[in-house]
Amino acid sequence: MPELPEVETTRRGIEPRLAGKTLEAVEIRDARLRWPVPGDIGARLAGKKLLAVRRRGKYLLFDFGGLFQIVHLGMSGSLRFAAKNETAAAHDHVDWHFADGTTLRLRDPRRFGAVLLSDDPPNHPLLAHLGPEPLRSDFSAAYLYRACRGRKTSIKNLIMDSRIVVGVGNIYASESLSAAGIRPGRAAGRLTRAECAKLAAAVKTTLQNAVRAGGSSLRDYVAANGELGYFQLHARVYGRAGLPCRACGTPIKKLATAQRSSFYCPVCQK
DNA sequence: CTCCGATCCTGATGGC
DNA sequence: TGCCATCAGGATCGGA
Known part of the structure; x- marks a missing residue:
C-alpha cells in the first residue's frame, strides 16, 4: 500500500x-x-x-x-x-x-x-540498484527522457521501476500521468522530450502534494486508533473508473494489465 | 538486456 | 447469512 x-x-x-x-x-x-x-x-x-x-x-x-x-x-x-x-x-x-x-x-x-x-x-542488495529520489534534482526532465530511450515498456511501468526512479507506486503513477496528460499505456520510448519534462514535473508535484496532505493528517495520528501515514487522496483518476474526469467530465477509463490497473481520461491524456 | 506474467500472503468487498 | 471470486497501494523471479 x-x-x-x-x-x-x-x-x-x-x-x-x-x-x-x-x-x-x-x-x-x-x-x-x-x-x-x-x-x-x-x-x-x-x-x-x-x-x-x-x-x-x-x-x-x-x-x-x-x-x-x-x-x-x-x-x-x-x-x-x-x-x-x-x-x-x-x-x-x-x-x-x-x-x-x-x-x-x-x-x-x-x-x-x-x-x-x-x-x-x-x-545492501535491496537498495544498491535504486534509481534517483523523485523529489531531488537528479530526477529531471533530461534524466527521464534519457531513461526512456529505446524502451518499449509502457511509461507507467517505467516510472514504477525502482531502478529508474524510486517511490512511485500504482496510485501515484496513474495520478502523475494524469497530471502530465499522458496515457499510461504509451510506449516509454515514444514520449517526446516535452512530454518527459511534463511527466517529471508532474511526478514531483503529485508526490509533494501527497506528502503535504500526509503531513496535515499527521496531527491525528497519535489518536488511539490512528495508523500512521494513511490519508485520503483526492484522486484525479485512480479508482475512478466510469466517474467523470474532474477536468472535462469524460468517464475515466480503466486499463487492466497483469493484475495491476491503470486509470486515465481518454480525452485529457494523449 | 528487456519485457511480461506469475507469485508470495491476508482481508475487504460484491455477486449470487 | 454463507460462499466464492475478485481485487488490493510491492517487488522479485523466471521464462520467452
Whole structure:
C-alpha cells in the first residue's frame, strides 16, 4: 500500500518521538515477513541510541550509528506507537521497546514487508540498484527522457521501476500521468522530450502534494486508533473508473494489465 | 538486456 | 447469512 508519500509521512511521524532514544528490546511476535525477521535483531540493537530515521525510496532506515535497521512496509505494513499496556492484535509482528517506555509497533497482514539489518544500506542488495529520489534534482526532465530511450515498456511501468526512479507506486503513477496528460499505456520510448519534462514535473508535484496532505493528517495520528501515514487522496483518476474526469467530465477509463490497473481520461491524456 | 506474467500472503468487498 | 471470486497501494523471479 504505502508509496513514497505514506512512507515519508510515517518517517516524519515517528522520527521526532524516537530520535535520541535508546532501544531497550525488540519483541518479535511473528518473524514471518517477506524474509524472516533476524532473530538476533534485539541482541544487536539493544542499548544503542537511535540517531535518526531516514528514507530511501520506500525503505525506512533506522540509523543506530554504524548499524542500520531497514524497514519496508510492503503492501499492507504500518507503523504506530502502541499505548502502554495496549495488547498486540493479529498481524502485529514486531514491537520496539525504547528505554523511556515508548513502543513502536509494526503491523503487516499480508507479510510483504521486511525488517532487516545492514551496516551499509547503500550497498545492501535491496537498495544498491535504486534509481534517483523523485523529489531531488537528479530526477529531471533530461534524466527521464534519457531513461526512456529505446524502451518499449509502457511509461507507467517505467516510472514504477525502482531502478529508474524510486517511490512511485500504482496510485501515484496513474495520478502523475494524469497530471502530465499522458496515457499510461504509451510506449516509454515514444514520449517526446516535452512530454518527459511534463511527466517529471508532474511526478514531483503529485508526490509533494501527497506528502503535504500526509503531513496535515499527521496531527491525528497519535489518536488511539490512528495508523500512521494513511490519508485520503483526492484522486484525479485512480479508482475512478466510469466517474467523470474532474477536468472535462469524460468517464475515466480503466486499463487492466497483469493484475495491476491503470486509470486515465481518454480525452485529457494523449 | 528487456519485457511480461506469475507469485508470495491476508482481508475487504460484491455477486449470487 | 454463507460462499466464492475478485481485487488490493510491492517487488522479485523466471521464462520467452
